[in-house]
Structures are given as C-alpha cells and as structure tokens.
Amino acid sequence: MSELFEKIATGVIEGNLDEVPGLVQSALDDGLDPTKILENGLVVGMNEVGKRFKLGSMFVPEVLRSARTMHAGQELLRPLLAEAGADLGGKILLGTVQGDLHDIGKNLVGMMCEGAGFEVIDLGFNLEPEKFTEAIKEHQPTIIGMSALLTTTMRAMGHTIKAIEEAGLRDKIKVMVGGAPVDADFAERIGADGYGHNAASGAELAKKLAGMS
Amino acid sequence: MIIACKVLQSALEEMLSERLRKRAQFMDYGLHRVPARLNQTLQSAIDAIEIPGRIVLGYGLCGNGLDGITAGRHTLIIPKVDDCIALLLGSRHSYLREMEKAPGTYYLTKGWLESGSDPLKEYREYTEQYGAEEAAWIMDQQYRNYERLVFIAHSQTDLDTYRPQALEVARYCRQWGMRYEEVLGSDRYIRRLAAISERPENADDEFIVIPPGSTNHQELFWGCSITASEESKKEMGSC
Numbered sequence: 238m239s240e241l242f243e244k245i246a247t248g249v250i251e252g253n254l255d256e257v258p259g260l261v262q263s264a265l266d267d268g269l270d271p272t273k274i275l276e277n278g279l280v281v282g283m284n285e286v287g288k289r290f291k292l293g294s295m296f297v298p299e300v301l302r303s304a305r306t307m308h309a310g311q312e313l314l315r316p317l318l319a320e321a322g323a324d325l326g327g328k329i330l331l332g333t334v335q336g337d338l339h340d341i342g343k344n345l346v347g348m349m350c351e352g353a354g355f356e357v358i359d360l361g362f363n364l365e366p367e368k369f370t371e372a373i374k375e376h377q378p379t380i381i382g383m384s385a386l387l388t389t390t391m392r393a394m395g396h397t398i399k400a401i402e403e404a405g406l407r408d409k410i411k412v413m414v415g416g417a418p419v420d421a422d423f424a425e426r427i428g429a430d431g432y433g434h435n436a437a438s439g440a441e442l443a444k445k446l447a448g449m450s
Numbered sequence: 451m452i453i454a455c456k457v458l459q460s461a462l463e464e465m466l467s468e469r470l471r472k473r474a475q476f477m478d479y480g481l482h483r484v485p486a487r488l489n490q491t492l493q494s495a496i497d498a499i500e501i502p503g504r505i506v507l508g509y510g511l512c513g514n515g516l517d518g519i520t521a522g523r524h525t526l527i528i529p530k531v532d533d534c535i536a537l538l539l540g541s542r543h544s545y546l547r548e549m550e551k552a553p554g555t556y557y558l559t560k561g562w563l564e565s566g567s568d569p570l571k572e573y574r575e576y577t578e579q580y581g582a583e584e585a586a587w588i589m590d591q592q593y594r595n596y597e598r599l600v601f602i603a604h605s606q607t608d609l610d611t612y613r614p615q616a617l618e619v620a621r622y623c624r625q626w627g628m629r630y631e632e633v634l635g636s637d638r639y640i641r642r643l644a645a646i647s648e649r650p651e652n653a654d655d656e657f658i659v660i661p662p663g664s665t666n667h668q669e670l671f672w673g674c675s676i677t678a679s680e681e682s683k684k685e686m687g688s689c
Contacts, residue, residue: 293484298576298588338554338595362595363553388511389532392672418514
C-alpha cells in the first residue's frame with residue numbers, strides 16, 4: 238500500500254488537484270486507515286513542498302497549488318478522522334502580526350494543524366498585539382501561532398509576546414512562530430516556545446507543544 | 451569595491467567614479483525571493499575577491515538573505531535598511547512612514563519595472579504556465595490583502611516616463627481595491643552609498659560595518675530591542 242501513499246504524496250507535490258482526491262478515495266475504499274492516509278500520504282507530500290520552497294526549487298504558485306490539492310484530499314478524510322476520534326489537541330489561534338498582511342503561510346499552517354486534530358481559529362492579518370491578547374482571553378487556546386513575512390514586521394512578534402506577558406497570559410499558552418525570515422534563534426530570543434520552518438513542521442511543533450507527540 | 455543588486459545599478463552607475471564603476475558588480479534582481487540563495491551567491495562573490503579590502507554591499511537585510519554573511523578577509527559595509535525600498539525612498543525613516551500609512555503596499559520602482567517584477571507581469575507569466583483561470587486564483591491568493599500600489603521615482607522625468615507602465619499595473623491591481631500613488635523619493639541614501647564606496651571610512655550609523663573575521667547578524671539592523679514593552683505600544687514601525 239505504500240505505493241498508493243507515495244502516489245498521493247507525489248500528487249500533492251505536483252499540485253495535481255484532478256488526481257489526489259481520487260487517490261485518497263481509493264485508499265479509503267481499500268480500507269486504509271484515514272490517519273495513515275493523511276500522515277503517510279498528504280502530509281509527506283506537503284512536507285517535501287515546504288523543503289523545496291525553502292531551497293528555492295518550488296515557488297509560491299506551486300506551493301499554493303499543492304496546498305489546494307492537499308486540502309481537497311484532507312476534506313475527504315475530515316469526517317472520518319473526527320469519527321475515529323483522532324487526537325484533539327485543543328484550540329490554536331493563528332494570526333499574521335501587526336504591519337504584515339501576508340497570510341499564505343499562516344493559512345497553510347492552519348490547514349496542517351486542522352489535519353493534525355486542532356481546532357484552528359484564524360484571527361487574520363495585520364494584528365496588533367492587543368488583538369492577540371483579547372483573543373486569548375476569549376478563546377482560551379492551548380497554542381497561539383504568529384506569522385510574518387517581512388524583516389520589518391517579524392519584530393512585532395516580540396512585541397506581541399511582551400504584550401501577552403503583560404496581560405498575565407503567557408503561562409496559559411504556548412507560543413509558536415514562523416515565516417520566511419524567522420529562524421529558531423530569533424524564536425528563542427523573543428521568548429517563543431518554538432519555531433516551525435514550514436507548514437508541516439509547524440503542525441508537528443503544535444502537536445509537541447500540546448503534548449500530543 | 452561595491453557589490454549591489456541590479457535594482458540599484460542605473461542610479462549607482464551615475465554616481466560612482468569611473469574607477470569604481472568598472473569594478474562594481476551587479477547581481478541578479480530576483481535573488482531575494484529565495485533568501486538562502488541570495489546569501490550563497492553574495493557570499494561566493496565576496497569570497498572570490500582575493501585582495502583584502504573594504505566591500506560595500508548595495509543591499510539591505512533583504513528577507514534575512516544577508517543574515518549570516520561573513521566578512522572573511524574583508525570589511526563589509528552595508529546600509530542599515532530592511533530592503534531596497536528604504537534606499538529608494540531616501541531613508542529608513544521614510545520607509546517606516548510609508549509602512550505606517552498602509553502596511554499593505556506594493557512598491558513599484560524603475561528598476562523593478564525594468565526587470566519585470568510587477569503583479570501584471572507575474573499574472574501574464576502564470577497565465578502562460580497555468581492558464582488564465584488558475585493564474586487569476588494564484589494572483590488573488592497573493593495580492594488580495596494589499597491596499598496600495600506606490601510608484602517611487604527619483605525625478606519627475608522618471609515619474610513621467612514610467613507612468614504609463616505603472617498605471618497599467620495599477621489598473622490591473624484595482625480588482626483588489628488597491629489605490630495608486632506616486633512618491634517622489636530621494637536619491638540621498640543611494641548617493642551616500644556611492645560616496646561611502648569611494649571613502650568607506652565615512653560610514654556612520656546609517657551603515658553597518660562588519661570587520662574582518664566577523665559575521666553580519668539581523669540584530670544589527672534592528673533599531674531597538676524587540677522585546678521592549680514601551681516599543682510595543684508605539685507603532686511597530688518605530689523599530
């Protein structure tokens with residue numbers, strides 16, 4: 238059956254929207270475990286997409302096409318995963334920080350986290366630190382994830398963490414950060430709990446932070 | 451010695467002495483799209499210069515593409531800016547002011563228009579590759595949150611010359627409600643970059659100096675502590 242998983246992964250990498258849902262359906266028809274189809278097929282593909290994007294052998298349009306393909310496959314699995322009582326990691330709040338309107342990466346992380354069993358609340362983009370603190374009070378998430386694409390705006394992640402601390406909420410949540418200019422060193426400096434270098438690793442990190450893996 | 455992005459080539463060449471103009475290296479426009487590649491390409495260009503000396507880099511932090519660049523046997527001098535937009539507007543301050551006006555701004559410049567880096571060209575490329583419908587979807591995903599298109603030039607002549615091209619892009623971008631503005635930037639910073647290439651000892655706090663054996667770090671470009679609470683209450687642009 239690993240051949241079918243491989244085909245699904247390749248379909249995601251190629252952004253083959255016409256084929257992947259059919260492949261996922263045949264995997265289900267073959268009686269394969271939905272969690273395995275997700276983890277060994279779709280997620281493996283998206284992980285590779287993330288790696289290639291970082292290296293510059295895939296670009297934004299291709300990543301978008303892959304994401305849409307992954308999403309179509311995931312939609313078929315979603316009701317079955319819920320039925321099977323897949324791990325529920327709690328709530329994640331996601332948002333792009335103040336001054337930044339780029340949301341492709343953040344949306345991708347949201348999709349991957351949903352796949353991983355989280356309830357994802359997307360706060361949007363260009364979010365002032367207060368928007369995060371208010372949302373933490375309202376939704377009481379396990380994790381918040383912040384994203385930025387620009388070096389001019391990534392520093393707002395530090396400001397947001399500071400605002401969370403000042404609101405007395407820091408010890409109630411885990412903070413993960415990501416985005417093109419962000420790295421592990423930066424994440425540590427601003428006091429985040431972790432850094433995801435692509436969407437798939439962001440979801441892995443979320444699982445770890447929520448104690449699911 | 452100067453190594454700069456091609457986007458600054460025409461401006462810099464007018465300002466550099468003949469001696470430096472001959473030795474200036476201009477690197478491909480699109481390298482910043484993959485910061486790791488910009489980093490490698492620039493590092494190779496620096497390392498290839500055998501005689502130890504002062505190298506001025508016509509770059510900013512550029513998506514952290516310049517984070518981790520090592521000076522080796524040279525001294526590196528880098529404008530203290532996030533990217534070329536600050537250089538083209540004339541100062542870091544002008545850039546932050548523009549960002550405060552509208553964070554979702556796409557900047558057009560003469561160099562970028564010439565190199566073919568604008569949303570309309572991008573759409574045409576995607577259309578060739580993926581067909582019109584798919585291309586429109588990809589563009590929408592990328593640009594739907596932008597609210598402003600700003601054309602920066604350094605002279606009224608440049609504004610007038612490139613306006614038809616800029617307006618064509620503006621018409622295309624109207625679908626996302628992006629408004630079009632023109633900004634007469636200042637060549638002050640690029641002029642300083644050229645002057646410092648001639649006399650590197652004049653580099654001041656608008657430039658970062660990396661001595662031999664040292665490494666450039668992103669923190670050097672930050673205007674303040676990123677975790678300072680007072681700053682979080684101000685506009686994020688203040689850093």
